[in-house]
Amino acid sequence: MTTPQYFPLVDVSGTPHARGVQHGRAVPERVAGGVALYRAQLGRRGLDDATIRRLAQSMVPLIEAYDASYLEEMRGIAEGAGVPLEDIVMINCRTEMLFGYADMKRAAEPAADSPSPSSEDGDCTGLLVLPARSATGRLMHAHNWDWRQECVDTGIVLRIRNALGPDMLTFTEAGALARHGFNSHGVSLTGNSLTCHEDFQHGAGVPLVLLRRRVLEAANLAQAMKTIWASKRYCANNMILAQATGNDGSGISLETSPGEIFWTLPENDLLVHANHWMSPSAVIKLRDPGLPQRPDSIYRQHRVENALGRVISQPEGRIDWTHVKAALADEFGKPDGVLRTPKPADFSSISATVATTLMDAANRVMWVARKPYEARNFQEYTL
Numbered sequence: 001m002t003t004p005q006y007f008p009l010v011d012v013s014g015t016p017h018a019r020g021v022q023h024g025r026a027v028p029e030r031v032a033g034g035v036a037l038y039r040a041q042l043g044r045r046g047l048d049d050a051t052i053r054r055l056a057q058s059m060v061p062l063i064e065a066y067d068a069s070y071l072e073e074m075r076g077i078a079e080g081a082g083v084p085l086e087d088i089v090m091i092n093c094r095t096e097m098l099f100g101y102a103d104m105k106r107a108a109e110p111a112a113d114s115p116s117p118s119s120e121d122g123d124c125t126g127l128l129v130l131p132a133r134s135a136t137g138r139l140m141h142a143h144n145w146d147w148r149q150e151c152v153d154t155g156i157v158l159r160i161r162n163a164l165g166p167d168m169l170t171f172t173e174a175g176a177l178a179r180h181g182f183n184s185h186g187v188s189l190t191g192n193s194l195t196c197h198e199d200f201q202h203g204a205g206v207p208l209v210l211l212r213r214r215v216l217e218a219a220n221l222a223q224a225m226k227t228i229w230a231s232k233r234y235c236a237n238n239m240i241l242a243q244a245t246g247n248d249g250s251g252i253s254l255e256t257s258p259g260e261i262f263w264t265l266p267e268n269d270l271l272v273h274a275n276h277w278m279s280p281s282a283v284i285k286l287r288d289p290g291l292p293q294r295p296d297s298i299y300r301q302h303r304v305e306n307a308l309g310r311v312i313s314q315p316e317g318r319i320d321w322t323h324v325k326a327a328l329a330d331e332f333g334k335p336d337g338v339l340r341t342p343k344p345a346d347f348s349s350i351s352a353t354v355a356t357t358l359m360d361a362a363n364r365v366m367w368v369a370r371k372p373y374e375a376r377n378f379q380e381y382t383l
Helices: 016-026 028-044 047-065 068-081 085-092 096-099 102-107 149-153 208-216 221-230 281-285 296-312 319-326
Strands: 009-013 125-131 141-150 154-163 168-173 180-183 187-194 235-243 247-256 259-266 270-273 343-345 349-360 365-370 379-382
Touching: 009 180, 016 028, 016 068, 028 068, 028 085, 028 096, 028 149, 047 068, 047 085, 047 096, 047 125, 047 187, 068 085, 085 281, 096 102, 096 379, 125 187, 125 319, 141 149, 141 180, 141 187, 141 235, 141 319, 149 154, 149 349, 154 365, 168 208, 168 247, 168 365, 180 208, 180 349, 187 208, 208 221, 208 235, 221 235, 221 247, 235 349, 247 270, 259 296, 270 296, 296 319, 319 349
Parallel strands: 009 154
Antiparallel strands: 125 141, 125 270, 141 349, 154 168, 168 180, 180 187, 187 235, 235 247, 247 259, 343 349, 349 365, 365 379
């Protein structure tokens, strides 16, 4: 019988630079895989190595201005993995570089004429179940990460022991500071891509990876929300935030554009978000250029809501992890289902559900399934 393959657990502690060195030394081959992936992706957009390096260098002062310790951690990762700092910046700023490269290239080289960025991005599905509807009596937070198929071999689970703040457990790409996860205060986060007509039109902002890391350092849900309101943003994104404390918990979906933030709250103790705007105000105010490329977001949202809604409509109905796993494994519309089987995407990419993540932040435990379209073998990770 084939032994299931899981994402490696990387433990780091100490100063930001020391944590970075430990991170890079633990998974240098995965860092190298991420560098190769995004260099190739940027190359298919017409950027040569010198331009990629200049774009990464242009992000360095922005990172340092937001939080100098994040840049130190990136320097440590680069040292530990044996790669240039620009490669680690590229991994941490890959959303901005992949989809905002035309605007960034014009800023770095005013005379250059760059093509418009693609609005194609990952197609993820996230959800919350509040304690009143949970079979465990604790808040449930889960997510399908749909992105480049190669990331099944570049993903890691990063456990951060932080002397100056909460400890964190985050599923992320090797070399990156965070993606989604939770901290020792029970604050949890997942993120889904969104697009709007304002993307990359308002100048420099905080790279999404750094913003998510800052959210995961929050002491409580209110501070996590304040972090997002206080940060200037390059592009649209959805973040589902929650905090779980014992048998209590609350959560919210924040849909962010470069100029505004829109929120939706759980209904019947359930919240689901895919890749289109849900707030009525956002739907009225914003034009969504990405929806024609991923209209399946509409039925993915509806099918997950319906699947979980049917459970809680029953007398004494409570949602357990089996129900959540089933909802996130829905293949209706294959390959364009909630669970994405590998399919061609823009710029000669292959997209797929890289991982399904389940989080019980109150109990400080996460389960992650690698390549769930092949087998849903969940590995447990604890904080």
